[in-house]
Amino acid sequence: MEFPIVCKKNQPKAKRSVLAFYVYFNYFVWGSSIILVSQFHSWFMELWHTDLKGISIVISMLGLGHLITVLLAGWFSDKFGRKNTIIIGTISNIIFLIGLLVSRNIWMASICSLFLGNANSFNDSGSYPLLTEKFPEKPASMNALVKASMSLSQTILPLVIAAVHSAYIIIPAMAVILGLLLLKVSVTNFGKNETIVKETVSEQKEILETSTNKPSVLIDGVGMVILGFTLSFIFYMYSQYAPVFAEKVIGSTPVFSKTLISWYAISSLISVFITSTVVRKVHPFKVLLTYSIVAAAMLAVMVVHPVLLQSLKKVISFSR
Template identity: 30%
Template sequence: MSSKKRNYLPTAIAVYTTFFMCGIIMSISAQYKLQLAELWGEKGNIAAVLSVSSAVGVGGLIGTLAGPISDKFGRRFASIMACLCTVINFAGFMLAPNVTVAYICSLIGGIGNSFMNAGLTPSMQDAYPDKRSMLTVLTKFFVSFGQFILPFAIVAFNAKHISFKIAFWGIALIYAIIGIACFFLPFPESGSQKRQGEKAAAPKVKMHITLEAVILGLMGFSTTALFMVWTNTNQELGKLYGLTNPALLQSVYAIASLVSVLTTSALVQKGLKESTVLTVYPAVTGAFLLLTYFIQSGPMVYAMAAVMGWFGAGGTMQLAVSLLAGLYPAHKATAISIVGLGNALSNWLVIRLCGTITATAGTNAPRVILLMNFVIAVIGVVFGLIVTASQKSRAKKGITSLEEVDNGVDDAVDAE
């Protein structure tokens, strides 16, 4: 049965609920750094919590094979694995007796992230292929919505004197429920499964790797690093610049990101090129990061939070995912895993760097981190320019797919 004839709305609800929870997951550990440090026997050691958070990246690197597994065994299996790993991650955090065990749980959570990207995102692309970019960017909307809700939930928890542990156990429970639901929800077939199901023998389709594909994969690093560095260090920067309630920065960031995702998605639907967004957005972010380094004031930090939400986290990684998946229609999850590899490297490397800078640079650490993030933004601009040039080259040659048929005739050639 074709994806167009099936009702995937229940599956879409589960998918986007998962991404909503993902937004909470991305920020909750940063909000409870001191509590987690004490729980793991490292009272006051924020750097230890950042080290645990960086293990998500290590897990993501290990979970790179989630893409090929999803293409081979289907989106349902990958989605169930994503939920299982996340349950282990957050239940483990609450039961971990020390940082080492917490690190292992975070690593498993990183593997879960890889399965989430390989199972949930391509499932919507397979179900609604005509709305690939919009649906992929929509995942960012729900992630941002989760990040927006989190500060208010924390305020409510504090007002009612509810332990932060309830939030972590709640996340584990919700993912357990979604994981069970995935056994029964309808999932579309992947491109490779459809080919296997065809009665007539079909030639084997192979991925053809070009510079453009590599750069789009590396954008998983640059686009993720920009907002991951911000979400993990903005409160310390706010305190340094004199803010009395730096937690509000997260709300400003999340609101800007929500509006940006909707606006960017609409503009892309109307014809704005994804490669243009991937070049302009990091350029604007980099300019404001530099301004924030030199203009040391509270209002500037709030402006930076809004700019980071709009231009740094406005669905740029999702646009890179959409572009790369579109180049490999029979290997969507594998292509997405390439971006996920860059994402995982970002989670591991930049968070560790932030922890090292925090431990060694003293009170000036947040400003040093601003400069590091500026360099990442510049790298993002360079990547965007390369992708733009590659797209123009492919357009001139009439190349839309980077998959080649193994029958002696290539469907795609190197665009570079």
């Protein structure tokens, strides 16, 4: 199942650095896409004739779209290749962006949000295996840069919105950028799906067999699933509702409210590079546990004692 534009004879296989750039740039735009609704929530409420509850319905459709298509995307990636999988993810993102502007009620917008969830599934199913296959010597580091790309875009977008303001400029520009990336990916030879080095799998199996402290599927497995669900939930909820929280709870201006996402994204970006170094010296479970405790503590402070955010706002305003 190849797209017609892909069928070229004697087409040289692209360098793996080029493929990595396509992946990171695709996630750079996708990272901005998932916070668009929250960044322009007041404008979208007028456009879709709704309130914050309606905006929440649209946002929740992202997760539903991802849930519906995640298993299909994984099968599609193994069956038809990483390239076609990424192409579908990119097209879904473009449909979402265009749909935001043409929608005139929350039901149309919700359907478009499903496509962003679909983009999440297909981008993940195509991109992560691609990076692992092309960079078998450092797959963790290359996959970590995906998160860095998203964090970078979420740092920049609120600043762009503060300068430009108009959704009718920013959203079409993002769609055009993705369209150009789509054309470039379509004419690029990704090569065949490659398998992971068997020695690596054998080494991991040997470690598990010789280990006296084997993980329990019931305890460790369920715990990891719950933790993964919780962390993902907090990530999406904060990125979507932080601007609203700042406006409604601490009485911040709309401009400052949007910059909270930039602060969050900056710390996330820094954390990606710090973590990639720390996990080489500290057990990943200890790192994950520490991060989870810190995140829970800061979330509790934010909810129970939001006056600290007011102090932060004053400090930032004074520094300017």
